[in-house]
Amino acid sequence: MKDILAELKKKAAEILPEVSYFICYGSGFDLLHSAPLFVKDKGDIDRLVLNRFCIHNLTSYLPPQKWPPGWLLEPGEKIGLVLKGCDSRSVIHLLAEKAILRSRVIIIGLPCWGMIDVNKLRNRIDINRINRVEQDKESIMLFTDANEVSADIKDILYDKCINCQYPNTLISDHFIGAKKEPDKGVQPFGKVLELERMSLLERSAFWDKEFARCIRCKACRNVCPVCYCQNNCLLDTRVPHWIKERVDANSNRWYHLIRAFHLAGRCTECGECARVCPMRIPINLLAMKMNSELFELFGFRSGIDVNIKPPLMTFQLEEDKL
Amino acid sequence: MITNGKKYEGPGGNPYIPMLATVTKLYSETPNIKSLHVVLDDKEQMKHVSFEPGQVAQLSLFGSGESTFVINSSPLAKEHLQFTIMKTGEVSGAFHDLSEGAKIGLRGPLGNWFPYQHMEGKNIVLIAGGLGLAPLRPFMFYLLANRHKYKNIQLIYGARSPGDLCYSQDWTIWREHDSKVKITLTIDRDVPGWEYKVGFVPTIVKEEAPSAENTIAVTCGPPIMIKFVLQELEKLGFAPEQIYTTLERRMKCGLGLCGRCNIGPKYVCIDGPVFSLAELKALPNEL
Amino acid sequence: MPKAIMQDKLNDWLDSIASKYQLWAPQDKDGACLLSPYTPGAPVNLKCRPQLSAKKALFPQTECLLKYQYHKDKSKPEETELSISAANPNQKTVIWGIAPCDVSGISFFENVFIGAGYQDTYFKTRRSNTLIAAIACQHAESTCFCEAVGGSPVSAPDADLLLTRIDHEYVVEALTNEGATLIDEGLFTTVEEAKLNAMQQVKEAALSKLSKPFELGSLPSVADKFLKAFESPYWKEATAACLSCGICTFVCPTCYCFNITDEAQGMHGQRLRCWDACMFSTYTLEASGHNPRNIKFQRYRNRLSHKFSYLITNNNVLGCTGCGRCIKECPVGIDLRSIISHILAE
Structure with a gap:
């Protein structure tokens, strides 16, 4: 991974003159976190990191509605970004939706071996005592003052990484590193199938329990790369008043279900909504379910091909698949 | 009379709870602005109601919500409290749909007021645009009731068109008060039959050029109007301490x-x- | 004198408290650790830092302020009568097992909600009916910085009880007379000198674990520095990655902004108070469309300036307890400590 980082820094330095800023990863508040980094000056390229904690989908910052303050682009100006395989699906989908312009992004692609879910790690060890981390493609070694802890990488990867179909960036201007072979026999909708095996009552009870925890912080919506309605979102309008102000399982359910419907065939399964949830609600499963329906009906997978119109953005008078 | 500054205590000492009140009169000022007269249901409380010019109150329409409005009736009148509401959102829209006799809630008075004591012995220029006259209306009533304490009074008031000017029944009377009370009206664009000034409020301020000498200026209106009025006042020599706004x-x-x-x-x-x-x-x- | 209780007796103790009080205790809930209403026998988790602070027990996310009812008399259809009644949340409550940083959060609320200004009747009622059992914190996380903002992980002067874990036992100190009434004699043992010394040692060890990311200086000087940094271009840089979500405000033990809305059901309904977040753009959006804090750096700047400047100016209190939740839960890794350090140094 170190060699890829060196190559990434080199490439970033190369394209920096062509872009207004370059979105990548920098170090986070501890060794088990990284954070999105916005680079404008060449001097900041040294702050780039690439490790098993670069989970954030940087596509979230691409729709013009979500450009950061002071980082607004003038017509013709470009954004550069580094993009993992899973996240590249969001870019492809935004292009298919014509929400962003291809000519305004320069993408550095790379292979990915999966990112580590710190919450899974937290359940195994006291992560606050870790003071050194060594990582490579296959394993991770964590060191505390007293001893060394190693973890089987499969046990601590994000669920989406265990089920990764697209380890290499699908759309890029520059690809660094050697492509990784995708795992075989991946079940992209595995978790959805698990839920579907529940009886209706069990499933309803499962979601009631999850929705009861939701605090409506709107992080799931705000981080979502394809949620770019901003203040026109159903959650923010008072007239009409779609969602009650009251925060309880019932009104939370409406928020999440309506949102899931808006994501049907649009969700690119990056899992950011579930990752950011401070109440640890697996909210990505709702949109995943919608996607699985669209896959069954239309054979459609979002964010794979720029030229395929998402099924819910078009219609035929005689729809042969319905 | 109106020495106030008391906190709103609220029924049972709970300042979130409104006093119940009734809308006794409701009429249109302009196509999207209505004024309403409000009387507290507790007659004893209504008798002792007191507020200062510039103070606001929270009006409740239970089921729609609560919004802040300036109390714009005369601080000396006790029959009712008047509020003027522009239809902009959920709550203000619901107020527009009320009829006389409707039950509402009122919390107030709240907030501070125009420091009229510090303005005694001075000329007063009031500059308002559109509904910006609402906070100045109770102040004007106060000034006229205490006329001897103040020197020249000028009101420069503008709106988009004659139909957008509020409180016409008031300024037609104020105009006749005495020779040292001057009312200057303006509309943005000329229309047939209009006999007063034409032009944006800041332009008229420049034209009227009130002297900054021993004068206090008070301006209320849309933010963009206030911005340019302040520029004109500063050009006329008004110091920041001589200018008030809400x-x-x-x-x-x-x-x-x-x-x-x-x-x-x-x-x-x-x-x-x-x-x-x-x-x-x-x-x-x-x- | 302090008393001690064995770990395996904790549930018995809690069951006894729960028979007289509404009881909040930290518990694991589906992958999240939450301060939740206790049900007898439920396992509690004293080693976790609950995702949400203890403020929710005294300042619920959704709270009824009043109920209203319109009445119509069929014989006089043109007339409508209205009655309202204020909510009175006076249930006897115990908040159990919270860290000193969360107790500081409650003290902060007292300053703002029942201080010199308008009194918040609802918080006041809840607070005066609530006892707090805190636990000395021996689990500093990499995001903790309570000492840097004037707190301590092992003392909670505003609590009624203070628990300190020593191996499989908890030493319980009563800090108030009301707190002492919670100590159920049958379950507790007396504490010998040796155990008191052990307790002191545990507390001292916890103190030495904490890092201090910045030197704050006097409160007025902090307020001044933040005010002077208002126009700093740094705010834009520091908040580039911010998603404008409500996590930092909702998990914060001192964020108290709220919204008031009515919820109608035909002829009756409620006026609700719900948590709001100054990080939402709709928070300051006016009916006219104007928004004084339209851009996210303005909102973030206001949030931090409020905590580190405006509250000092108005209430002589700092709006941060150093619990670190906003750092730990921020989806994009915005670290308040580095921003404070930067502003203090600017």
């Missing part, structure tokens, strides 16, 4: 607790709505 912010509690109406450390709901330009200049620039 601020509008989204408010909820009116008690300085819900957090949203702050400008730096000041809350518009309890430290305002009246601020001198000197005070505003000392605050972070976040209007």
Whole structure:
């Protein structure tokens, strides 16, 4: 991974003159976190990191509605970004939706071996005592003052990484590193199938329990790369008043279900909504379910091909698949 | 009379709870602005109601919500409290749909007021645009009732068109008060039959050029109008201490607790709505 | 004198408290650790830092302020009568097992909600009916910095009881007379000198674990520095990655902004108070469309300036307890400590 980082820094330095800023990863508040980094000056390229904690989908910052303050682009100006395989699906989908312009992004692609879910790690060890981390493609070694802890990488990867179909960036201007072979026999909708095996009552009870925890912080919506309605979102309008102000399982359910419907065939399964949830609600499963329906009906997978119109953005008078 | 500054206690000592009240009269000022007369249901309370010119109240329409409005009747009149409401959102829209006799709630008075004592012995220029006359209306009543304490009074009032001018029944009377009360009316664009000034309020301020000498200027209206009026006043030699304005912010509690109406450390709901330009200049620039 | 209780007796103790009080205790809930209403026998988790602070027990996310009812008399259809009644949340409550940083959060609320200004009747009622059992914190996380903002992980002067874990036992100190009434004699043992010494040692060890990311200086000087940094271009840089979500405000033990809305059901309904977040753009959006804090750096700047400047100016209190939740839960890794350090140094 170190060699890829060196190559990434080199490439970033190369394209920096062509872009207004370059979105990548920098170090986070501890060794088990990284954070999105916005680079404008060449001097900041040294702050780039690439490790098993670069989970954030940087596509979230691409729709013009979500450009950061002071980082607004003038017509013709470009954004550069580094993009993992899973996240590249969001870019492809935004292009298919014509929400962003291809000519305004320069993408550095790379292979990915999966990112580590710190919450899974937290359940195994006291992560606050870790003071050194060594990582490579296959394993991770964590060191505390007293001893060394190693973890089987499969046990601590994000669920989406265990089920990764697209380890290499699908759309890029520059690809660094050697492509990784995708795992075989991946079940992209595995978790959805698990839920579907529940009886209706069990499933309803499962979601009631999850929705009861939701605090409506709107992080799931705000981080979502394809949620770019901003203040026109159903959650923010008072007239009409779609969602009650009251925060309880019932009104939370409406928020999440309506949102899931808006994501049907649009969700690119990056899992950011579930990752950011401070109440640890697996909210990505709702949109995943919608996607699985669209896959069954239309054979459609979002964010794979720029030229395929998402099924819910078009219609035929005689729809042969319905 | 109207020495106030008391906190709103609320029924049972709970300042979130409104006093019940009835809308006794409701009429249109302009196509999207209505005035309403409100009387507290508790007759004893109504007898002792007192507020200062510039203070606001929270009106409740239970089921729709609560919104802040300036009390714009005369602080000397006790028959009713008047409010004027422009139809903009959920709550204001619901108020427009009320009929006379409707039951509402009122919390107030809240906030500060025009420091009229400090203005005694001075000329007063009031500059308002559109519904910006609402906070100045009770002040004007106060000034006219205490006419001997103040020198020349001028009101420069403008709106988009003649139909957008509020309180015509008032300024037609104020005009006749005495020779040293001057009312200058203006509309943005000329229409047939209009016999007063034409032009934006800041332009008319420049034209009228009130002297800054021993004068206090008070301006209320849309933010963009206030911005240019302030520029004109400064050109005329008004110091920041001589200029007052009222601020509008989204408010909820009116008690300085819900957090949203702050400008730096000041809350518009309890430290305002009246601020001198000197005070505003000392605050972070976040209007 | 302090008393001690064995770990395996904790549930018995809690069951006894729960028979007289509404009881909040930290518990694991589906992958999240939450301060939740206790049901007898439920396992509690004293080693976790609950995702949400203890403020929710005294300042619920959704709270009824009043109920209203319109009445119509069929014989006089043109007339409508209205009655309202204020909510009175006076249930006897115990908040159990919270860290000193969360107790500081409650003290902060007292300053703002029942201080010199308008009194928040609802918080006041809840607070005066609530006892707090805190636990000395021996689990500093990499995001903790309570000492840097004037707190301590092992003392909670505003609590009624203070628990300190020593191996499989908890030493319980009563800090108030009301707190002492919670100590159920049958379950507790007396504490010998040796155990008191052990307790002191545990507390001292916890103190030495904490890092201090910045030197704050006097409160007025902090307020001044933040005010002077208002126009700093740094705010834009520091908040580039911010998603404008409500996590930092909702998990914060001192964020108290709220919204008031009515919820109608035909002829009756409620006026609700719900948590709001100054990080939402709709928070300050006016009916006219104007928004004084339209851009996210303005909102973030206001949030931090409120905590580190405006509250000092108005209430002589700092709006941060150093619990670190906003750092730990921020989806994009915005670290408040580095921003404070930067502003203090600017």
